[in-house]
Amino acid sequence: MCAALPPLAADPTALSRLLGTTLDALREGAAIRGGPLPAGGPDTVAHQVRTALGDPLPETGHGPHEALRTLVRILAEGAADPAHPLCAAHLHTPPLALAAAADLAASALNPSMDSWDQAPAASALEALVTAALAAEVYPDAPHPDALVTTGGTESNQLALLLARERLGPTLRTVVGANAHHSLRRAAWLLGLTEPVVLPTPRGTIDPAALHEALTALTGPLLVAATAGTTDEGLVDPLPALADHCEHHGTDLHVDAAYGGPVLFSPTHRPLLDGLHRARTVTIDLHKLGWQPAAAGLLAVRDPADLTALGHTAAYLNADDDTEAGLPDLLGRSLRTTRRPDILKTAVTLRALGRTGLGALVDACMQRAQELADLVEKAPGLDLRARPTLTTVLFRPKGNGDGDGTAPGDHPDLDDDTVAAVRRTLLTRGHAVLGRAQADGRLWLKATLLNPHATSGDLAQLITLVEGSTHR
Numbered sequence: 083m084c085a086a087l088p089p090l091a092a093d094p095t096a097l098s099r100l101l102g103t104t105l106d107a108l109r110e111g112a113a114i115r116g117g118p119l120p121a122g123g124p125d126t127v128a129h130q131v132r133t134a135l136g137d138p139l140p141e142t143g144h145g146p147h148e149a150l151r152t153l154v155r156i157l158a159e160g161a162a163d164p165a166h167p168l169c170a171a172h173l174h175t176p177p178l179a180l181a182a183a184a185d186l187a188a189s190a191l192n193p194s195m196d197s198w199d200q201a202p203a204a205s206a207l208e209a210l211v212t213a214a215l216a217a218e219v220y221p222d223a224p225h226p227d228a229l230v231t232t233g234g235t236e237s238n239q240l241a242l243l244l245a246r247e248r249l250g251p252t253l254r255t256v257v258g259a260n261a262h263h264s265l266r267r268a269a270w271l272l273g274l275t276e277p278v279v280l281p282t283p284r285g286t287i288d289p290a291a292l293h294e295a296l297t298a299l300t301g302p303l304l305v306a307a308t309a310g311t312t313d314e315g316l317v318d319p320l321p322a323l324a325d326h327c328e329h330h331g332t333d334l335h336v337d338a339a340y341g342g343p344v345l346f347s348p349t350h351r352p353l354l355d356g357l358h359r360a361r362t363v364t365i366d367l368h369k370l371g372w373q374p375a376a377a378g379l380l381a382v383r384d385p386a387d388l389t390a391l392g393h394t395a396a397y398l399n400a401d402d403d404t405e406a407g408l409p410d411l412l413g414r415s416l417r418t419t420r421r422p423d424i425l426k427t428a429v430t431l432r433a434l435g436r437t438g439l440g441a442l443v444d445a446c447m448q449r450a451q452e453l454a455d456l457v458e459k460a461p462g463l464d465l466r467a468r469p470t471l472t473t474v475l476f477r478p479k480g481n482g483d484g485d486g487t488a489p490g491d492h493p494d495l496d497d498d499t500v501a502a503v504r505r506t507l508l509t510r511g512h513a514v515l516g517r518a519q520a521d522g523r524l525w526l527k528a529t530l531l532n533p534h535a536t537s538g539d540l541a542q543l544i545t546l547v548e549g550s551t552h553r
Contacts, residue, residue, distance in 0.1 A: 097190060100146060100147070100150060101186075103146075103147045103150045103151055103154075104150050104154050106151070107150060107151045107152075107154035107155040107158065108154060108155075108158045109158075110155050110158070110159075111154065111155040111156065111157065111158025111159035111160075111161070112158050112159075112161075112163065114155075114159045115158065115159050115160070115161065115163070115511070116511075117166065117168070117511045117512060118162065118163055118166035118167075118168040118169035118511070118512075118513060118514050119161070119162040119163065119169065119508065119511050119514050120159060120160045120161075120511055121509070121510055121511030122509065122511070123508070123509045127160045130156060130159070130160060131156055131160060134152055134153070134155075134156040135152075135153070135156075162174075162514050163176075164176045164177075164531070164532070165532065166532075167532050167534070167535035167536065167539035167540075168512070168513040168514065168539065168542065168543055168546070169513075169514040169532075170513075170514060170515060170516075170528045170529055170530055170531075170532070170535075170543070171514040171515050171516035171527065171528075171529060172516055172529055173312065173339075173340055173366075173369045173529055173531070174529075174531070175368060175369055175370070175371070175372050175373070175531040175532075176372065176531065176532050176534075177368075177372055177373060177374040178372045178373070178430060180429055180430065180433055181372065181373050181374055181426040181427075181429060181430050182374050182426075183429075184425050184426035184428075184429040184430075185374050185425070185426045187425065188421055188422045188423070188425045188426065189421075191204075191422075193421075193422050194418075194419045194420065194421075195208065195230075195411055195414070195415070195419075195420045195421070195422055196398055196411055196412060196415075196417075196418045196419055196420065197398040197399060197411055197412075198408045198409045198411060199408070201411075201422060204422035204424070204425065205409055205411055207422070207424055207425065207428055208230060208414075208422065208424040209409075211424050211427060211428045211431065212227060212228040212229070212230060212379070212424065213225075213226070213227060213228070214431075215228050215365070215379060215381065215427075216228040216379075216381045216382070218345050218346075219342070219345065219357060219358060219363050219365070219381040220358050220381065220383050221358065222358060223358075223383050223384075225385055226381060226382065226383055226384075226385070227381070227382055227385040227388060228365075228379045228380060228381040228382065229379065229380045229382075229388070229414055229415060230377075230378070230379060230414070230415070230420075230423055230424055231376070231378035231379060231380055231415070232375075232376040232378055233339070233366050233368065233375065233376050233377075233378035234262060234264060234337060234339030234340075234364050234366050234378060235262075235264040235267070235268075236378060236380075236416075237337075237339065237364035237365070237366075237378050237379065237380040238262065238264045238265050238268050238306070238335075238337055238339075238364055239264065239267075239268040239271065239272070240362075240380045240391075240416065241268075241304075241306075241335045241362040241364065241380060242255060242265070242268045242269060242272055242274065242304065242335075243268075243272060243390070243391075243416075244362065244382070244387050244388070244390055244391075245304040245333060245335070245361075245362075246272055246274065247390035248333075248387065248390070249302035249304070249333070250302055251273070251274075252275075252301050252302060253274055253275075253301075253302045253303070253304060254274065254275045254277065254278060254299065254301060254302070254303055254304075255269055255274065255277040255278070255303070255304050255305075255306055256277065256278045256280065256292070256295055256296070256299070256303055256304070256305045256306070256332075257277045257278070257279055257280070257305075257306045258279070258280050258281075258282045258286065258287040258307070258308065258318065259279055259280065259281055259282045260282045260285055260286060260287070260308055260311045260313070260314075260316065260318075261277075261279075261306060261308055261337065262308065262311075262312055262337055262339070265277060265306050265337070277306075278295060278299065280292060280295060285311065285313075285314050285316045285520070286308075286311075286316050286317070286318045286319060287307060287308075287318045287319070287323060289319055289322035289323055289325075289326055292305065292323055292326050293326045293329075293330075296326060296327075296329075296330040296332055297330070303330075303332045303333075304332070304333050304334075304335055305323065305327050305332055305333070305334050305335070306334075306335045306336075306337060307320060307323050307334065307335070307336050307337070307360075308336070308337045308338075309336050309337070309338035309340070309341035309342065309344075309353075309354055309357060310337075310338060310339065310340025310341030310342070310344075310471050311340070312340070313473075313475075313518035313519070313520065313527065314466070314467075314470075314473055314475060314518065314520060315340065315341075315450075315469060315470050315471035315472060315473030315529070316470050316471075317341055317353055317354070317470055317471070318336075319356075320336065320354070320355060320356030320357055320359070320360075321355055321356035321359075322356075323356070324356050324359035324360070327359075328359075333361045334359065334360045334361060335360055335361060335362045335363070335364075336357055336360040336362075336363045336364070337364045338354065338357060338363055338364055338365055339364045339365060339366040339369060339378070340366065340369050340370065340471065341353065341354060341370070341471055342354070342357075342363065342364070342365030342366070342370075342379075343365065343367060343369065343370035343371045343439065343443060344370065344443055344471070345357075346436050346439040346440040346443055347440040347443040347444050347447075348440060349440075349444055349447075350443065350444065350447055353470070353471075358383075360383070361382070361383055361384070361387070362380060362381065362382050362383075362387070363380070363381040364378070364379070364380055364381075365378070365379045365380075365381060366378050366379075367379065367427055367430075369531065370442075370443055370446065370471075370472070370531065371427070371430070371439070372430070372442060372531075372533075373426055373427060373430065374426060376423055377423055377426065377427055388413060388414075389413070391413045391414070391415075391416070392410075392412075392413040393412045393413060394412070395412065398411075398412055398418075399411070399412050441533075442533045445533035445534075446472045446530050446531055446532070446533050447469075447471065447472055449472065449530045449532075449533070449535050449540065450469040450471070450472040450473065450474050450528075450530045451468070451469065452537060452540055453469075453474045453528060453530065453540045453543070453544075454468055454469055454474050456540055456541060456544050457474065457476045457544065460544055460548065461479075462478055462479050462548055462551065463476050463477070463478055463479065463544070463547070463548070464476060464477050464478075464479060464494075466520055466521075466525050472529060472530040472531060473527060473528070473529050473530075474527070474528045474530065475518055475520060475525040475526070475527055475528075476525060476526055476528070476547075477495070477500050477523065477524070477525045477526055478495055478499075478500065478503060478526075478547060478548065478551035479494060479495060480494065480495050494523075495551075497523060497524035499551075500517075500523075500524045500525070500526065501517065501524060503526070503547065503550045503551050504516075504517055504526055506550045507546060507547070507550055512546050512550075513543055513546050513547075515527060515528055515543075515547075516528070516529060526547065528543065
């Protein structure tokens with residue numbers, strides 16, 4: 083064993099010394115970057131990383147402090163930092179410091195959640211916290227449950243797997259055109275027929291179109307609705323969709339990876355009315371939950387549905403051990419080795435409570451409304467629509483110069499120009515905005531997940547977009 087790298091149990095202070103180096107490197111890298119992402123584009127960043135790294139596998143090591151200092155600093159210098167208020171492209175949240183600290187503890191203890199004798203306390207903690215979160219989704223169910231996943235993609239895949247095991251291999255999924263790509267990929271991975279895709283001309287599933295589809299289709303079906311679409315942050319009309327599913331005897335799954343944590347907000351919780359009527363629900367707490375990835379959940383109304391995941395490996399959950407009272411963890415995931423990701427969530431829930439988390443949700447919802455206000459007041463910008471959650475779509479207009487129109491007429495820009503505005507902001511390191519297609523046009527997308535963003539930050543974002551448009 084290298085003397086410089088003792089195990090934690092042998093030298094509990096080793097981690098604190100290394101952590102000091104790590105935090106210093108994070109600060110130094112962020113200071114060098116100076117903005118939401120590094121300037122210069124992919125080639126520049128790749129060159130900087132290659133130069134800092136040198137030989138990825140040197141013959142003689144450089145030691146732990148040098149390795150941490152060099153590589154953490156270059157990673158921070160070249161990061162798209164979700165904690166920066168002008169980094170607002172994706173459903174990628176700035177993690178809470180306390181959640182990151184809890185995640186460090188999980189890494190240091192390194193339990194594996196595939197057998198009780200590897201994770202005695204962690205398995206008990208997971209059972210308690212997942213049951214509590216499932217009860218948030220299903221307050222009317224006697225014993226709801228939830229599995230910890232790596233995120234929405236795994237949760238949606240599990241939902242389709244459970245439905246296939248209930249209903250048979252001829253299962254077909256009905257989704258909206260607004261559905262997350264993971265649902266179509268899950269159908270492919272599971273050997274299911276390609277999903278039926280309903281058009282969503284207004285961004286959400288039309289209940290009448292769902293009724294028509296369920297009337298025409300035969301065989302076992304699963305309807306997958308969305309509470310928080312990736313492109314626009316829209317919520318499908320869950321009560322009406324649930325009514326039609328009930329009428330046709332069809333199971334409902336809701337992908338609430340984005341919108342699910344709105345349950346913590348008394349003000350905005352009504353947006354998710356009808357969620358509890360779904361048989362399964364996807365939620366990601368590394369979105370509107372401010373957890374380091376990964377922190378996904380699949381909530382189920384009836385825990386009996388999870389029996390399909392049961393699996394036996396004698397060295398992990400032998401029958402006699404299970405009969406003697408050792409918890410069987412293999413049926414809690416498709417993965418074998420997995421981290422105790424529930425720890426950071428448990429710490430967050432205990433520290434902030436429902437009220438604290440709800441306040442963070444409300445703050446981000448308010449920021450989105452404020453940004454929409456600024457866009458509406460800007461003569462050179464178009465707003466797609468008032469935001470439902472925390473996503474704002476907008477696009478620049480032309481400046482009226484050189485195209486036969488007078489300044490101030492603001493003709494519509496083509497999509498290539500809008501895309502170039504986004505890439506200009508990225509390359510200069512000024513702002514990170516996403517892109518989305520809606521009503522046949524390309525829009526800039528701001529996904530506001532930073533509750534500490536200010537009105538000044540939002541105004542700066544508008545100024546940067548306008549400046550990049552007119553150059």
